[in-house]
Amino acid sequence: MILNFNNILVCLTMFFSLFSTLFFLTTFIENDHECDKKTRNQKYPKISVIIPAYNEGENIIRTIKSVLKAKYPRNKLEIIVVDDESEDDTFKQAKKVKSKVLKVFSKKHGGKAEAVNYGIKKSKGDLVMILDADTFPDKNCFENIIGCFNDPKVMAALPLQKIWRPKNLLEKCQAIEYIITAIIKKSSSFMGSMNCAPAGAFVRKKFLKKYGLFETDTLTEDFEMGMRIQSKHYQIIQSLKSKVYTVPPKNLKSLIRQRVRWSFGGLENIFKYKHMLSPDYGDLGVFFLPVTLFSISFVSFLFLYFSIRLVFDLIHNIYLSSLINFDIFPLLNFNIELSLSHLLTDEKTLLIMFSFLTALLLYEIARRNVNEKFRLGYVFYLLIYGWAMGISQVIALVHFITRKKPGW
Amino acid sequence: MRKISWNKYFSVFLLTLFIFIIGFLIAQRISSRTSIQVTETQKELRNYILSLNLQSEIASEYICKVNVFQLTKEKSELGKRIDVLEKNLGKDHKIVEDLKQDYSLLSLRQWLLVKKVKEECDRSINIIIFFYSNKLNSSESESQGYVLDYIYEKYPDDVVIYAFDIDEENPALKTLKDIYEVKTSPSVIFNDKLLTGFQSKEKLSSLID
Numbered sequence: 001m002i003l004n005f006n007n008i009l010v011c012l013t014m015f016f017s018l019f020s021t022l023f024f025l026t027t028f029i030e031n032d033h034e035c036d037k038k039t040r041n042q043k044y045p046k047i048s049v050i051i052p053a054y055n056e057g058e059n060i061i062r063t064i065k066s067v068l069k070a071k072y073p074r075n076k077l078e079i080i081v082v083d084d085e086s087e088d089d090t091f092k093q094a095k096k097v098k099s100k101v102l103k104v105f106s107k108k109h110g111g112k113a114e115a116v117n118y119g120i121k122k123s124k125g126d127l128v129m130i131l132d133a134d135t136f137p138d139k140n141c142f143e144n145i146i147g148c149f150n151d152p153k154v155m156a157a158l159p160l161q162k163i164w165r166p167k168n169l170l171e172k173c174q175a176i177e178y179i180i181t182a183i184i185k186k187s188s189s190f191m192g193s194m195n196c197a198p199a200g201a202f203v204r205k206k207f208l209k210k211y212g213l214f215e216t217d218t219l220t221e222d223f224e225m226g227m228r229i230q231s232k233h234y235q236i237i238q239s240l241k242s243k244v245y246t247v248p249p250k251n252l253k254s255l256i257r258q259r260v261r262w263s264f265g266g267l268e269n270i271f272k273y274k275h276m277l278s279p280d281y282g283d284l285g286v287f288f289l290p291v292t293l294f295s296i297s298f299v300s301f302l303f304l305y306f307s308i309r310l311v312f313d314l315i316h317n318i319y320l321s322s323l324i325n326f327d328i329f330p331l332l333n334f335n336i337e338l339s340l341s342h343l344l345t346d347e348k349t350l351l352i353m354f355s356f357l358t359a360l361l362l363y364e365i366a367r368r369n370v371n372e373k374f375r376l377g378y379v380f381y382l383l384i385y386g387w388a389m390g391i392s393q394v395i396a397l398v399h400f401i402t403r404k405k406p407g408w
Numbered sequence: 409m410r411k412i413s414w415n416k417y418f419s420v421f422l423l424t425l426f427i428f429i430i431g432f433l434i435a436q437r438i439s440s441r442t443s444i445q446v447t448e449t450q451k452e453l454r455n456y457i458l459s460l461n462l463q464s465e466i467a468s469e470y471i472c473k474v475n476v477f478q479l480t481k482e483k484s485e486l487g488k489r490i491d492v493l494e495k496n497l498g499k500d501h502k503i504v505e506d507l508k509q510d511y512s513l514l515s516l517r518q519w520l521l522v523k524k525v526k527e528e529c530d531r532s533i534n535i536i537i538f539f540y541s542n543k544l545n546s547s548e549s550e551s552q553g554y555v556l557d558y559i560y561e562k563y564p565d566d567v568v569i570y571a572f573d574i575d576e577e578n579p580a581l582k583t584l585k586d587i588y589e590v591k592t593s594p595s596v597i598f599n600d601k602l603l604t605g606f607q608s609k610e611k612l613s614s615l616i617d
Contacts, residue, residue, distance in 0.1 A: 002498040019424040026420060191413065233410065282410025287417065320554045324609050330561035346496060347435035354431050 006309075007348060013302060014351040020291075021358045025365065027187035044076045045149065047142055047202070048125030051081045052115035056133035057088040059247075064097045066136035071143050077101050080119040085109035113221040117213040125205060130222075132199045135246040136164075144242035145202055155207040155234040156197045156226070158185065159242040160370060166248070170255060173381045174248045175372075176363065183366040185238040193284040194236040196226035200244035207234065219405060220265025227273045230284055240369055256392045260406045263296060263396030271400075300397045303390030356382075449489055450503075453510040456486070460517045472529035476522050480568045483518060484560075487511060499542070509578065515570045516580050522568055534563075534599060534616050538571040539585070541593035548606050552594040555609050559616075566616055 049067050053060055060081065067079050079099070083091040083106040094104045107118050120128055127149065131137070141159055148157035160182050163175040188194045197203060201222065211228060214221040229236055249255040270277075270289055278285045321328050343349050363378060399406045463474070490511055494504050519537070526533045538556055540549035553571070560569050572581055574593045584590075588602050596603045598615050 002496075015424060015428060018427060019420060022423055022427075023416075023420045026423075027416070192411065279412060280410070282412050284410075286412055320551060323551055323555050324558045327558070327562075331558055347432050350431045350435045350438075351428065354427060358427075 009302070009305070010348050011351060013298075014348075014355045016298070018355045018358055021355070021362050024184050024187040025358070025362050027190055028183050028365065031187075031190040042146065042150075044073050045126040045146060046076045046078070046124065047072065047127045047129060048119075048123035048205075049077070049079045049129045049131050049137075050116055050119035050123065051079065051131050051133055052084060052112050052119065053081060053086065053090050053094070053133045054084040054109075054112070054115070055086045055088045055090060057086065057090045057093045059133045060090055060094050061097060063131065063133050063136050064094065064099075064102060067131070068097075068099055068101075070137055070139050070141055074101060077142070078103065078123065078125060080105065080123055082107060082115040082119040084111070084115040111216060113214040113216040113218075116221075117216070120205070120208060120213055123205070127202050128205055128208070129200065129202045130197075131244075132246070135161075135199045135244050137200070138243035138245065141242045141244060145239055148237040148239055149202075149204065151235065151237075153235045154204075154237050155229045155232075156201055156203045156236040157242075158189075158194070158197065158202075158236065158238045159200050159244045160238075160240050161198070161200060162243055162245050162370070163248050164245040168250070169377065169380060170252060170384070171248050171250065172375060172377045173384055174255070176375055176378055176381050177385065179366045179370055179372055180363055182238070182240060182370060183362065186240060188288060189236060189238040191283045191288075192235060193230075193282075193288040194226070194238055195230050195284060195288065196223050197229070197236060198222045199246060201225075203229075207232075218265065218268060219261055220269065223262075223265045223269040224272070227269045227276070230281065231273055231276055233281075252388060256388055256395070257406070259389065259392035260395045260399070263393050264399050264406050266292060267296065267396065267400045296393050296397060299390055300394045303387075303394055307390075449486065449493070450507060450510065453486060453507065453514055456483075457510070457514045457517055460514065460521060463521065471525055472531075474521065474525050476525055476531070476533055476568060477565060479518060480522070481564075483514065486514075508573070509576070512572055512576060512578060512581060515572065516584065519570050532566070534567045536567060536569045536599075536612075537584075537588075537597040538569060539574040539590050539593050539595040539597075540571060541574045543575060544593055549594045552596070552606050555607070555612065556596075558609060559612050562613075563616055 051060070051063060051067075056063075064079060064081065067077075070077075079102045081094045081102070081104045083094065083104065085106065085108055091104065091106050094102075103122065105118065105122060107115065116130055127146075129137075129142075137159070145157050145159055148154055161178050163171060163178055166172045166175040185194055199222070203225065207229065211232060215224045218224050226236060249258050270293060276285050277289050281289075324331075359382075360378065364374070367374060396406065490504070490507050493507065494501075497504050519535070522533065522535060525531060526535065536556065536559075538552065540553060542549070556569055556571070560567055572584075574585070574590070574595075588595075588597050588600075590597070590602065592604060594606060596607050596612075598607075598612070603611075
């Protein structure tokens with residue numbers, strides 16, 4: 001192999017991806033699933049499910065009903081729907097559901113975080129669950145999560161997020177991605193470094209009372225809450241037994257928008273809590289946060305570099321073919337044996353294969369742990385996703401550097 | 409004080425390094441099979457040059473029976489194999505340089521034979537010599553090479569092409585350059601006529617008999 005920039009870059013990328021895959025894989029295998037311990041003879045804490053809703057008239061009934069179907073003592077459960085001055089009939093629809101545990105409020109429009117805070121103030125539970133209207137809990141969701149709170153250091157616990165009935169290829173890809181990120185999050189929480197409290201998270205009300213409610217001026221208040229819990233040296237636990245289902249973005253454009261928001265939120269909050277990039281915050285400070293920053297910049301760079309190269313190669317080839325009036329058929333007698341021997345004798349090929357196989361192993365282990373089918377879509381997953389992730393990271397980085405918030 | 413798992417980072421790093429090195433070793437093992445290929449290519453080239461020498465002497469009486477296009481086809485297959493080695497090992501690799509020199513000698517030797525066949529047997533063969541450079545006007549040389557590849561594939565029974573690196577130090581090649589007064593690259597000698605600079609597909613096609 002020739003030591004040029006391109007080859008060195010490919011080797012570095014493969015090294016980095018192999019390292020992170022092995023890192024999460026070994027962490028996952030090493031640890032017991034102690035926080036998921038079954039919770040027999042345990043006291044049931046009171047749970048308040050807060051559902052902020054804006055123009056969710058179509059989904060709201062389904063979401064409320066899914067909570068009502070959950071196995072949990074009725075006197076220990078309350079559902080608080082906060083209608084954020086929707087333009088549709090969200091409020092009316094929510095009112096249609098008859099249940100003693102349901103309370104429906106309507107407030108002046110002010111965004112999701114404000115609606116959540118409004119709900120928290122009205123709530124009486126020991127734990128609050130923030131439930132988006134496009135997300136709904138599995139029937140064992142509550143029972144299986146409360147064990148995580150046996151440890152008083154735990155301030156938040158996250159159910160496993162699954163994609164609700166994935167249909168098209170993009171949704172299937174996301175289903176696979178969510179399975180893999182579950183293992184990554186689980187490993188991060190084993191190492192005390194989970195730093196986000198996304199859709200469906202359960203948070204101790206005690207913490208919110210002491211350290212304040214959700215921030216209203218950020219795009220990703222769930223990241224902020226995660227960082228805040230970590231900054232006070234408390235823990236966030238990822239559960240694999242407790243599950244919520246979520247409806248994914250249906251097309252590439254909204255997927256990229258979503259990811260831009262996430263990456264931007266990640267950057268914004270790491271910047272806000274930059275004092276946490278220190279050994280005082282243990283593994284999170286010396287490894288997870290720096291690696292997140294590095295990944296976002298490295299992936300952006302890779303994406304730009306390889307896209308530009310691809311475009312240049314394409315232009316070059318079009319130029320060459322124009323010299324022969326695009327009559328390229330005589331030149332297409334390419335020799336399979338020769339190209340195969342070229343591919344096989346290149347060390348890069350093997351490295352890429354190794355990284356691919358370990359990634360596949362990670363997927364397989366993740367899949368077994370969350371009882372999902374093996375999906376061949378994984379191959380597409382790598383191709384489409386690499387591209388979508390790359391482009392969204394670049395956009396997020398540009399937004400961050402120019403200090404312009406991405407749109408919703 | 410919160411926990412920092414230095415041991416873990418270090419051991420996973422070592423594990424990754426270990427797998428990486430294994431990967432390289434396996435790849436090297438596979439490419440050692442290519443090094444056998446390299447020696448084979450070298451041997452084959454030498455044999456070719458030798459047999460071409462013999463061939464032209466044997467054939468001096470029966471020269472018109474030589475199948476020119478079969479010869480050049482075999483030569484260009486060898487050339488493609490050298491290209492693959494060049495891609496894997498790099499332009500400046502010693503083996504690649506040696507192979508390319510041998511290849512130039514073979515091409516020169518074959519060119520002489522083909523020229524003789526053309527003159528003595530009154531055959532319609534278009535002989536093209538192409539001087540390229542990887543240094544001066546390299547992109548023009550690349551375009552010219554691309555067009556000539558096309559010409560060669562399009563008119564397999566009318567054209568033979570010999571390509572030489574203008575920067576190669578080689579007495580025989582120097583003589584050839586002197587005879588045709590080749591001074592710059594890309595240069596194309598089409599049936600003894602020197603054409604300097606990039607030659608389009610249309611122009612070259614129109615020159616073919």
